Amino acid sequence: MSATPFRRSEMTEPSPHLDPAAPEGYDPTAVEARWQARWRERGTNQTDLVHGERPFYALMMFPYPSAEGLHVGNLFAFTGTDIYGRFQRLQGHTVFEPLGYDAFGIHSENYALKVGGHPMRLIPRNIANFRRQLERAGLMVDWSQSVDTTDPSYYKWTQWVFLQLYKHGLAYKKKAAVNWCPSCKTVLANEQVVAGACERCGTIVEQRLLEQWFFRITDYAARLLDHLDTLDWSDTTKTAQRNWIGRSEGAEVTFPVPGHEVGITVFTTRPDTIFGATYMVLAPEHPLVSALTTPGQRDAVEAYRARAAKQDLVSRKVNKEKTGVFTGSHATNPATGQPIPIWIADYVLMEYGTGAIMAVPGHDERDFAFATQFGLPIVRVVAAEGVDADAPLAEPYVESDRGRLVNSGAFDGRPVAAGKQEVTAWLADRKAGRAVTNYRLHDWCISRQRYWGPPIPIIYCDACGPQPVPEADLPVVLPDIEDYRPDDSGISPLARHAEWYHVACPRCGKQGRRETDVSDTFLDSGWYFLRYPSATRSDVPFDRALTRKWLPVSTYIGGNEHAVLHLLYSRFITMVLHDMGHIDFEEPFTRFRAHGLIIKEGAKMSKTKGNVVNPDQFIEDWGADAFRTYLMFLGPYEEGGDFRDAGISGVKRFLDRLWLAVSVVTDAPADDAVMRKLHQTIGKCSTDIPKLSYNTAIAAMMEYMNVLRKGERRPARAEVAPLVQLVAPFAPHLAEELWERLGNSRSVFDCGWPAFDAALAREETVQLAVQVNGKLRGTLTVDPGITQDEAVALARADAGIEKFVTGEVRKVIFVPRRLLNLVV
RNA sequence: GCGAGGGUGGCGAAAUGGUAGACGCGGGGGACUUAAAAUCCCCUUCCCGCAAGGGAGUGCGGGUUCGAAUCCCGCCCUUCGCACCA
Numbered sequence: 001m002s003a004t005p006f007r008r009s010e011m012t013e014p015s016p017h018l019d020p021a022a023p024e025g026y027d028p029t030a031v032e033a034r035w036q037a038r039w040r041e042r043g044t045n046q047t048d049l050v051h052g053e054r055p056f057y058a059l060m061m062f063p064y065p066s067a068e069g070l071h072v073g074n075l076f077a078f079t080g081t082d083i084y085g086r087f088q089r090l091q092g093h094t095v096f097e098p099l100g101y102d103a104f105g106i107h108s109e110n111y112a113l114k115v116g117g118h119p120m121r122l123i124p125r126n127i128a129n130f131r132r133q134l135e136r137a138g139l140m141v142d143w144s145q146s147v148d149t150t151d152p153s154y155y156k157w158t159q160w161v162f163l164q165l166y167k168h169g170l171a172y173k174k175k176a177a178v179n180w181c182p183s184c185k186t187v188l189a190n191e192q193v194v195a196g197a198c199e200r201c202g203t204i205v206e207q208r209l210l211e212q213w214f215f216r217i218t219d220y221a222a223r224l225l226d227h228l229d230t231l232d233w234s235d236t237t238k239t240a241q242r243n244w245i246g247r248s249e250g251a252e253v254t255f256p257v258p259g260h261e262v263g264i265t266v267f268t269t270r271p272d273t274i275f276g277a278t279y280m281v282l283a284p285e286h287p288l289v290s291a292l293t294t295p296g297q298r299d300a301v302e303a304y305r306a307r308a309a310k311q312d313l314v315s316r317k318v319n320k321e322k323t324g325v326f327t328g329s330h331a332t333n334p335a336t337g338q339p340i341p342i343w344i345a346d347y348v349l350m351e352y353g354t355g356a357i358m359a360v361p362g363h364d365e366r367d368f369a370f371a372t373q374f375g376l377p378i379v380r381v382v383a384a385e386g387v388d389a390d391a392p393l394a395e396p397y398v399e400s401d402r403g404r405l406v407n408s409g410a411f412d413g414r415p416v417a418a419g420k421q422e423v424t425a426w427l428a429d430r431k432a433g434r435a436v437t438n439y440r441l442h443d444w445c446i447s448r449q450r451y452w453g454p455p456i457p458i459i460y461c462d463a464c465g466p467q468p469v470p471e472a473d474l475p476v477v478l479p480d481i482e483d484y485r486p487d488d489s490g491i492s493p494l495a496r497h498a499e500w501y502h503v504a505c506p507r508c509g510k511q512g513r514r515e516t517d518v519s520d521t522f523l524d525s526g527w528y529f530l531r532y533p534s535a536t537r538s539d540v541p542f543d544r545a546l547t548r549k550w551l552p553v554s555t556y557i558g559g560n561e562h563a564v565l566h567l568l569y570s571r572f573i574t575m576v577l578h579d580m581g582h583i584d585f586e587e588p589f590t591r592f593r594a595h596g597l598i599i600k601e602g603a604k605m606s607k608t609k610g611n612v613v614n615p616d617q618f619i620e621d622w623g624a625d626a627f628r629t630y631l632m633f634l635g636p637y638e639e640g641g642d643f644r645d646a647g648i649s650g651v652k653r654f655l656d657r658l659w660l661a662v663s664v665v666t667d668a669p670a671d672d673a674v675m676r677k678l679h680q681t682i683g684k685c686s687t688d689i690p691k692l693s694y695n696t697a698i699a700a701m702m703e704y705m706n707v708l709r710k711g712e713r714r715p716a717r718a719e720v721a722p723l724v725q726l727v728a729p730f731a732p733h734l735a736e737e738l739w740e741r742l743g744n745s746r747s748v749f750d751c752g753w754p755a756f757d758a759a760l761a762r763e764e765t766v767q768l769a770v771q772v773n774g775k776l777r778g779t780l781t782v783d784p785g786i787t788q789d790e791a792v793a794l795a796r797a798d799a800g801i802e803k804f805v806t807g808e809v810r811k812v813i814f815v816p817r818r819l820l821n822l823v824v
Numbered sequence: 825g826c827g828a829g830g831g832u833g834g835c836g837a838a839a840u841g842g843u844a845g846a847c848g849c850g851g852g853g854g855a856c857u858u859a860a861a862a863u864c865c866c867c868u869u870c871c872c873g874c875a876a877g878g879g880a881g882u883g884c885g886g887g888u889u890c891g892a893a894u895c896c897c898g899c900c901c902u903u904c905g906c907a908c909c910a
Contacts, residue, residue: 025862236828236905243827246909268910281910320825320908345908352909359910365825366908440909560828563905597904601835604903633848635837639829642836650848660863696838699847706847712864769843774891776843800877813890819842823890 026659028623028734035733036135044747045097047142049533049546052094057550058085059529059589061558061566062100062147065126067111070133072605072613072631072643073559076598079628080637080692081557082139086729087689088554089140090753096550097140098532100147101127104155105521109452113485119452120480123150133616138624138732140749145535149524154531155454156475157541161527161573162446162519163457163468164580170216173466176445179312180208186486187449196315205312212447213456213517217572221245221439223586224571233592234638240563246440251424253358253433255280255331257292257342264288264331264342267353267438270360270400271427272419274335275408276381277358278371280342281324283350284308292342294328301325301344308346316346322370333358334432335409335423345370353438361396368396381407382416444569446520449492451484453518461505461512470506476514492516525566526573529553529588542583553589557692560594567592593692596640598631605643613643625731626652632694632730641695654702655734657709658727661720662738670718677707678722679761682754685726694730701726717742722754770795771821772804780820788814795820 039045060081063074078099085097103123112119127148134141147154165171179188183203193205217224225245228238250269257263264280282289284305293301304325308316324345333340347366348357361371361378371378380393382403389406397403400416411419411426427433447456455476457469469476479500484493494516495501505512533546552574567589574588597604600611618627630648634641681704688697704723708715721742728735728748739748768780768791778801780794792812795801811823 239828240905243906248909250910266910270910317908322908347908347910349909357910364910366910369908438909560905599903633836644836644849647836647849654848656862695836696847699838702847709864767843771843771891774842774889779843811890813842815842819891821842821890 024663026656026734028625028655029620031737032136032138032624032733035736036138038736042747044749045140045142046144047094047096049096049145049550052096054093055550055554056085056088056093056095057529057533057552057554058082058088058095058097059532059553059556060097060099061556061562062102062525062528063130064105064107065101065103065123065130066107067115067122067126068607069126069129070137070615072615073598075137075615075627076631076640077557077559077595078134078139079137079631080595080694081555082141083628083632083689083694083729084555084557084692086140086732086749087753089749090725090728092752095140096145096533097142098145098147098535099134099139099141099143100528100532100535101130101149102521102525102528103127103148103150104453104518104524106448106450106452109450109484112452118480118482118484119150136619136624137615138628140732145532147528147531147535149454149521149528150452152475152477153538155478155524157531158454158519158524158527159457159469159474159476160471160541161523161577163471163474164582165215165576166458166468168576168580170219170576171213171446172216173211173213175209176212176214177207177313178210178212178449180206182206182488184486185488193312193315196312206310207312207316209309210447210449212445213515213519214443214445215572217444217569218439218441220572220575221247221441222437223575224441224568227571227587231587231592232590234560234594237560237563237567237592237594240560241568244441244564244568248438248440250436250438251420251427251433252354252436253334253427255334255340255358257329257331258339260291260329262288264356265354266356266358267436268358270363270420271423271433272405272408272411272414272416273360273363273381274333274358274423274427275405275411276360276362276379277333277335277340278361278377278379279340279359280331281345281348281357281359281367281370282327282342283348283355284344284346285350286344286348286355288356289327289344292327292329297326297328301327304344311346317349320369322347322366322373324370324374334427334430341376343374351442352440362393363396363398365396365398368393379407381405444520444522444572446523447517448520449517450486451478451481451493451518453521454478454524455494456515456517456519458515459503459505459512460515461508461510463510464505464507464512466515467505467507467512473506478518492518494518522565522569523573526569527577529556529570530574530577530583547583551583552585552587555591555593556589557593557595559597563594593638595637595692596635598634598640598643600643602642618648622648622652623655623733625734626655629655629698629727629730633698635695637692637694651698654698654705655727655731657705658720658723659734659738661705661709661715662724662741664714665717665720665742666714668714668716670716674707674715674719675760676763677704678719679757680704682722682726682756683758683761686753686756689729697726698730724748725751725754766817768817769819770798770801771819772801773823774821775804777801777804784817786816788812788820791820792822795822 058081060078085095089095108119112122179193181188181198181203183201184198197204225247228241248269250267251271252265252267254263254265324343327342327344329342330339331342359367361367362380363382378393382397383389383406384402403416405411405414405419411423424435455478457476459467459469461467479497481497486493501514502511503514530542533550534542537543570588575586577583578586600613605612626648630651633651681700684700685697708719724735724738735748765781766784768782769776770778770780778798805822805824807824809822809824813821
């Protein structure tokens with residue numbers, strides 16, 4: 001490699017060939033160690049939370065402290081936020097940049113099981129390692145305000161959050177299906193089920209029905225959706241949330257079943273097609289199935305239900321082959337009055353809508369496939385202009401923009417959109433239906449039948465029923481038990497720990513039992529940003545005055561993999577706490593930006609490919625400043641970049657040249673042309689950094705360096721000092737060192753940002769592109785204020801241009817400072 | 825299948841209606857040096873040409889415009905989400 005990184009030994013042992021007057025070289029390891037120590041001693045990164053003026057809360061997504069240590073993706077995310085925070089500090093804000101650890105959860109627990117350790121022993125080790133790596137990276141983090149979600153002083157308040165929801169009826173228990181691996185004896189998340197099998201052991205996953213705790217996030221669906229319009233967030237993130245919430249307008253329609261008291265209520269977005277509903281389908285779990293099944297069909301129905309119940313949740317949804325069984329009963333189509341058969345099939349999901357559908361095979365892909373398979377009638381009720389009302393359907397006609405209703409009684413000829421309204425109104429008049437808005441969003445299941453999480457603070461009493469643990473008794477401490485392995489019972493391992501499990505009922509004092517499920521890690525991370533400013537307070541989850549001063553978060557930067565769950569849950573918790581009067585804002589993150597993904601030489605980094613970048617090694621070889629700057633130089637921050645080992649040398653060279661520039665600085669007066677470039681660079685950095693356009697800001701500084709050191713010139717102090725300030729967010733240690741060497745005694749981060757002077761940045765001449773018929777034929781160096789006529793005269797005086805002007809100039813386009821186009 | 829990105833030199837990328845390829849990597853040549861490193865200078869999209877110069881060019885095909893990488897229409901490829909949501 002042509003640019004070998006400096007080694008300390010090379011730097012500290014002076015070569016006899018070196019000029020003794022030559023400046024010492026740049027040794028990042030020494031510089032970085034020196035400034036990290038100084039920052040610690042001086043408390044440079046500690047925020048005055050009480051008195052700090054112009055508060056700015058720069059939040060980054062806290063990491064899960066894995067045993068492998070910090071990976072390059074973490075550092076990419078943190079560095080980008082850190083640069084933003086440091087920039088805001090240089091703009092005069094008091095910046096609060098906290099960081100903590102999201103250390104509960106199934107990953108930690110599975111890892112501990114694999115290595116035969118205990119999460120309570122492993123996590124502190126991982127955290128210590130993370131802390132070391134994070135400090136080495138030079139983040140402006142205020143470590144006095146850190147959080148660790150597994151610390152009882154933190155999860156005490158996570159449990160408190162649960163209790164607030166419980167008290168307001170927003171937490172409830174119901175039976176729900178979960179994935180169960182019979183070999184690992186544990187509940188699996190959907191992501192851990194691959195092709196119907198357990199990701200870890202390959203055993204076929206089953207479905208089990210367990211009592212679980214839920215939060216009523218669906219009550220907030222409309223608000224969560226509507227507020228999105230007011231948030232300054234990455235569009236991709238807002239779109240993802242909109243899709244996830246999945247608002248859809250439609251109608252609920254009840255189909256009577258002769259001989260039964262209650263009818264079947266369905267949700268449909270196409271009430272206009274009701275005349276084409278030729279059968280109905282219930283989810284296998286639908287509560288009416290037993291009552292509707294006739295004796296002759298009972299065996300088949302029960303067999304089908306049993307099979308559906310055993311199938312895991314993932315493959316049930318992914319497998320598109322249609323299966324189903326007739327119940328033997330018929331319902332009455334309220335529009336046509338005709339009897340239609342009632343089936344059960346697993347393509348209808350109990351958790352969406354009402355768990356039952358009216359099937360319109362003529363105008364729905366899935367119903368068409370099902371009807372074709374089982375020979376059910378297909379009726380056309382929508383036709384495009386010029387298509388016969390009874391033209392047979394070889395495939396479902398789902399187009400709604402151009403369609404007109406047919407075979408629909410009084411609604412024949414109506415356009416689809418109008419038909420939806422009119423049919424709904426007609427059904428409503430007849431008490432058969434009503435307009436309904438449905439959401440795809442489900443209530444948030446927070447139960448985990450695992451060990452490594454905060455125990456849900458509920459006590460069951462045979463006399464009093466479920467009782468919340470009194471707030472004064474929090475935290476419910478997770479016991480340190482050695483047998484935390486999940487077992488086949490489907491009951492959390494905590495239930496085996498008798499001293500912990502048995503507890504007095506807080507209401508009647510008789511013996512009760514603790515809830516043994518722990519809560520989801522998304523609950524831990526759903527409120528952590530509220531905790532940071534108050535992290536040292538043991539009396540409250542978050543102090544009122546501090547919260548008012550520092551929240552909502554000014555800028556939150558993180559990965560789009562959390563676009564939906566974490567960000568949505570955090571918004572929900574914030575809204576809930578607002579509604580209860582604990583905080584006075586409804587949205588936690590004023591501004592959110594999603595950063596991109598780092599890949600390695602065109603491929604995703606993964607352990608199996610062995611192409612994982614180890615930050616420790618790079619930082620050791622090149623220094624944290626070069627590593628940080630390189631990460632930001634790879635590509636646009638919001639898109640990510642391709643990490644190529646060789647690329648870092650260019651950035652290191654830039655920092656070396658800056659070091660050299662400062663060490664040969666002169667007191668001569670500044671050069672006008674250099675100062676012009678300097679102010680152009682200040683202008684560029686000042687607009688690019690807040691846009692997270694870090695790569696172009698770095699490129700601008702490099703361009704300036706090329707001017708500053710052109711022909712080995714020795715720069716003047718006034719030319720180089722502002723560049724040290726511009727580079728400070730990216731290479732903070734180097735900037736501090738050079739700032740000090742330039743004679744300053746205060747931290748560069750407390751000395752502001754160089755002022756941009758547009759007058760100094762203005763060019764005396766500009767290059768004017770001259771086109772003939774849109775083709776470039778030459779450039780002219782002109783005064784920026786040149787008029788069109790002057791420009792035309794100059795252009796036509798240029799033989800190289802004039803030779804292309806073959807006829808009369810019919811039109812002239814003149815863009816001042818940029819271009820002249822002659823149309824002939 | 826649906827949704828959201830993306831496709832520009834040998835490579836990472838700039839440029840969001842106005843000189844395509846800034847900046848950096850890699851490559852070539854040079855200055856300095858006994859030599860090397862470092863530093864500094866020049867060249868580096870492709871094709872034709874000794875050169876001056878000319879032509880082509882931003883995934884493909886059309887369109888709008890004086891002018892399109894950029895805007896519009898239709899394809900192809902690719903990455904990431906979501907996925908029987910009625």
